Amino acid sequence: MFDFFKKKDENNREQTIPEKETNVEKKNIFSLTFESLKKTIEKTSESLVGNVVKHVEQEEVFDEFILDDMEELLIKADLGVNTASSIVDKLRKQNNLKPSQVKEYLQNEFSSILQSAGANILNYKDNELNIYFIVGVNGAGKTTLIGKLANRFKLQGKKVLVAAGDTFRAAAEEQLDIWSKRAGADIIRNDGADPASVVFDAIKKAKNENYDVILVDTAGRLQNKHNLMQELSKIKNVIDKNAPDALRESILVLDANTGQNGLSQAKVFTECVNLTSVALTKLDGSAKGGIIIAIAKEMKLPVKLIGVGEKMEDLKNFDAGEFVKALFG
Ligand SMILES: Nc1nc2c(ncn2[C@@H]2O[C@H](COP(=O)(O)OP(=O)(O)OP(=O)(O)O)[C@@H](O)[C@H]2O)c(=O)[nH]1
Ligand SMILES: [Mg+2]
Numbered sequence: 001m002f003d004f005f006k007k008k009d010e011n012n013r014e015q016t017i018p019e020k021e022t023n024v025e026k027k028n029i030f031s032l033t034f035e036s037l038k039k040t041i042e043k044t045s046e047s048l049v050g051n052v053v054k055h056v057e058q059e060e061v062f063d064e065f066i067l068d069d070m071e072e073l074l075i076k077a078d079l080g081v082n083t084a085s086s087i088v089d090k091l092r093k094q095n096n097l098k099p100s101q102v103k104e105y106l107q108n109e110f111s112s113i114l115q116s117a118g119a120n121i122l123n124y125k126d127n128e129l130n131i132y133f134i135v136g137v138n139g140a141g142k143t144t145l146i147g148k149l150a151n152r153f154k155l156q157g158k159k160v161l162v163a164a165g166d167t168f169r170a171a172a173e174e175q176l177d178i179w180s181k182r183a184g185a186d187i188i189r190n191d192g193a194d195p196a197s198v199v200f201d202a203i204k205k206a207k208n209e210n211y212d213v214i215l216v217d218t219a220g221r222l223q224n225k226h227n228l229m230q231e232l233s234k235i236k237n238v239i240d241k242n243a244p245d246a247l248r249e250s251i252l253v254l255d256a257n258t259g260q261n262g263l264s265q266a267k268v269f270t271e272c273v274n275l276t277s278v279a280l281t282k283l284d285g286s287a288k289g290g291i292i293i294a295i296a297k298e299m300k301l302p303v304k305l306i307g308v309g310e311k312m313e314d315l316k317n318f319d320a321g322e323f324v325k326a327l328f329g
Helices: 001-011 019-030 035-041 042-056 064-079 083-093 099-116 142-155 172-183 194-210 224-240 259-275 291-297 318-327
Strands: 129-134 160-165 187-188 213-218 247-255 276-282 302-308 315-317
Touching: 001 099, 019 142, 019 315, 035 042, 035 318, 042 064, 042 099, 042 318, 064 083, 064 291, 083 099, 083 291, 099 291, 099 318, 129 142, 129 224, 129 259, 142 172, 142 213, 142 247, 142 276, 142 302, 142 315, 160 172, 160 194, 172 187, 187 194, 194 213, 194 224, 213 224, 224 247, 224 259, 247 259, 259 291, 276 291, 291 302
Parallel strands: 129 213, 129 247, 160 187, 160 213, 247 276, 276 302
Antiparallel strands: 302 315
């Protein structure tokens, strides 16, 4: 499979791959099969759907006790208080619904919430510079995501530059260096420098040398550290000012196991850098994937990528329709 893309790369990088073939390859490399998706979100499905449905569906009517229980179970499944109560409040008003229909009701609700957050496809413009600004708390999986994304873009024949904007943590640049070498991407690093200046240099190089993609790594930071959050705004301003015509995505990397704290992360990070999407990492084995729905509902932010393991190829596209089907399937 990989040879297919590599061959295209070596022979003629500019040539468009016929759409039909691209889709086939994308489905194989960049998407989980339905069965793997089901397995990956098994625990999330149990907590978000299985537990609720089991508790509710045998009842005769939706009385206040059952509705309260349902709300509590949804909150426990990392849906967040606001999203859980809005789903239950809506149900309260639909007095013709029976508890036996709870599964169908939840499925429709989750689908429409995810759809209303926007498209799941990572934005990319051909023949333009595409800048992906990667932010998140410590250890969320930012550097790993960049390595995986660099690999993905290289497989698609793109010219990729990685900007080592984490000049803070010891060995961060080294880690990024290893990932970019593995992916075959170039790197800009300037150990100990101001991250904004590394990003400035990266944009300059990318423009001069016609890169397709810049992936900007940043140091992990807790959302309550005001100074560090200000530093992110500064980097974002450098990107906006120096590459106003580039396609720009600001991606929040969220560890799926963070649960509801992810909402507070999304709120503060988006205030600083105007997020366009979320990458949910470590979904493999997590029972807390319900946060995807809370973020869609409260922040109107689409999840575009999911991390399902530590290896290069363990980055997959998120497909809201398939996700809901697998949750309920
Ligand atoms: N199982 C699993 N592990 C992951 C995934 N993504 C990242 N990890 C692991 O999470 C750990 C942290 O990953 P990093 O990429 O270093 O995280 P980071 O956000 O760059 O960390 P800081 O730069 O310290 O803030 C590593 O051990 C990764 O292998 C994933 O999707 N699944
Ligand atoms: Mg890192």
